[in-house]
Amino acid sequence: MTGNACPSSALDPAIAARLKRDADGLVPAIAQQYDTGEVLMLGWMDDEALHRTLTTGRCTYWSRSRQEYWVKGDTSGHVQQVKSVALDCDADTILVKVDQTGPACHTGTRTCFDADSLPLAQ
Template sequence: MVGMTSTPRPSNLDPEIAARLKRSPDGLLPAIAQQYDTGEVLMLGWMDDEALHRTLTTGRCTYWSRSRQEYWVKGDTSGHVQWVKSVALDCDADTVLVKVDQVGAACHTGDRTCFDADVLVADAPAPGQ
């Protein structure tokens, strides 16, 4: 897709990895953080090439703040660190899955996950029931 590979900020990301990524027009990829041992989905953040590079090389999740237009490392201010266990691309190379060991809350609200507070459907019946 045209426009899906822009990189608005300089990066040290391995060029072979960068060439595979399919980014949004603003150069970002959604990054899903998942607890490595339980499979619990913790949060969704955004990464550009440099945030992905920092995540891969430091062992801590680094995200790009769309509102502040700056990098942030999960836990630097809250102490709720995400220790990286593995990083994978989805089949389309347009989403990153980061399996982490989450220390404390993942959500900025203080909840364990960003998906705790607003459940739209719980225990939905299987189709045909």
């Protein structure tokens, strides 16, 4: 159960009303290192995950494969301490600036975006 389907979410109704979710009630959430600007990863949040992120200071995501919430670092120790949270101009993407401990990527690398650079046309 995700997104608007989660009636027990305590997310501020003013924030919830602004969010533009996909068909599953999810919004992409980009994690960025707060002091360097390095893009670390992309996860998915529903209303409850965003509420937990805003109130606990730790990034909580919705796992589309496992169909459950997960807090970054609870099993790996690679914690994301939240420094700020913002919506983009369309309110369809969340930017979470974090202080990342250890690697952000499940492969063990610092960022999920360093392994597969695509060639640009010349």
